Amino acid sequence: MRFTYAEAMTDPSYHLPLARAAEAAGYTSMAVADSLIYPKESDATYPYTADGSREFLEDKSFIETFTLIAAMGAVTSTIRFTPFVLKLAVRPPVLVAKQASSIAHLTGNRLxxxxxxxxxxxxxxxxxxxxARRGKRMxxxxxxxxxxxxGGYFEYHGECYDLPPVKMSPVPTEPIPILVGGHSEPALRRAARLGxxxxxxGGGPEELDALLTRLxxxxxxxxxxxxxxxIHAISLDAYSVDGVKRLADKGVTDLIVGFRMPYIKGPDTEPLAKKIEKLERFAESVIAKVGP
Incomplete structure (x- = not known):
């Protein structure tokens, strides 16, 4: 089992020391949140809070995802970085390919x-x-x-994008794993087909079991x-050795763990030292006992 440390919407100056601390403690990966804007008015609901509220996001700091990964990659050597998740459908895919290739190349395939x-x-x-047609665009x-x-020349002729033969350099020496997020039927099918x-x-254990079965x-x-x-999962079972074993038996390969409720209004007041203490305590009590 591999472990991903998740921390977001905190003081931007914390990210680099947290990346170094997570790497030293034995985490495989660090999750990186993605957010572009906060609209003053919106009828949309947030899919991962019980009441769909989004107000907790207002005035929270989000460093641009690839910029933050590059900065953290420069001060680490082994830990992988995983956008959780990059809003791909609103971005030009050629630009994202260039950004992802550059990050993977600079970090030694740690994306x-x-x-x-x-x-x-x-x-x-x-x-x-x-x-409209955002799923097809995705x-x-x-x-x-x-x-x-x-690597090499690539061309694409689809309904949303048309690309003549082009290539990029540099490209990573290993394929970049593309991990599809989402709980909807189209998202699960997209992951199964293309990911x-x-x-x-996130969600309860019964929901996770149903999603794994459908996937x-x-x-x-x-x-x-x-x-x-x-399969990257969030579960309360991740916080005990026996629970980790149960999740491994269900086919989960990576567990995303965090030690603070992020869906709260106002600034994160937890000190950096406390965050590092929590991630190290978990590494000692669970990661070290589970093994690779």
């Missing part, structure tokens, strides 16, 4: 590219991208990412069940 849609129509408006963007980051893995957004069925339908596949 796991978590991708998803955005729940905010305002993100699409602000980026000049249609809200599918094509994943295919373009995979093609351009693989190298799936990222779970396995879709992978069988898509003929990808035998392909290497990462």
């Amino acid at each position: 796991g590219l978590g991708v998803g849609l955005s729940p905010w129509p305002e993100d699409f408006t602000a980026m000049g991208v249609p809200w 599918d094509e963007a994943i295919e373009i990412l995979r093609g351009l980051t693989g 190298d893995g799936w990222m779970h957004g 396995a069925a879709l992978r069988a339908e898509e003929g990808t069940a035998d392909r290497p596949f990462e």
Whole structure:
């Protein structure tokens, strides 16, 4: 089992020392949140809070995802960075491919590219991208990412994007894992068909079990069940050795753990030293006892 440390919406100056501390403590990866704008008015709801409220996001600090990964990558040597998740559907896929290739090259293949849609129509408006057919745009963007980051000339002729033969340099020496986030049926099918893995957004154990069951069925339908596949999950079972073993038996490969409730209004007042103490305590009590 591998462990991903998650911390977001905190003092931006904390990210680099936290990355160093997580690496030293034995975490495999660090999750990196993605946010572009906070609209003054919106009818949309946040999919991962019980009441759909979004107000906790206001005035929270989000360093641009690839910029933050580059900074953390420069002060570490082994830990991987995983956007959780990059709002791919609102971004130009060629630019994302260039950014991802550059990050993977500079960090020695330490990028796991978590991708998803955005729940905010305002993100699409602000980026000049249609809200309609966002799922199709997402599918094509994943295919373009995979093609351009693989090296050599690549061309693509889809319904949303049309790309003549082009290539990029440098590209990473290993394929960038593309991990698809989302709980909806289209998201699960997208992960099964196009992804190298799936990222779970949280919820109760019964919901996770149902999602894992459905994902396995879709992978069988898509003929990808035998392909290497990462499953990144959030679960209370992650905080005990026995619970980790139960999740491993269900096919989970990576556990995302955090030690603070992020969905609260106002600034994060927890000191850096306390955050490091918590991540180290978990590493000693769980990671060290579970093993690779």
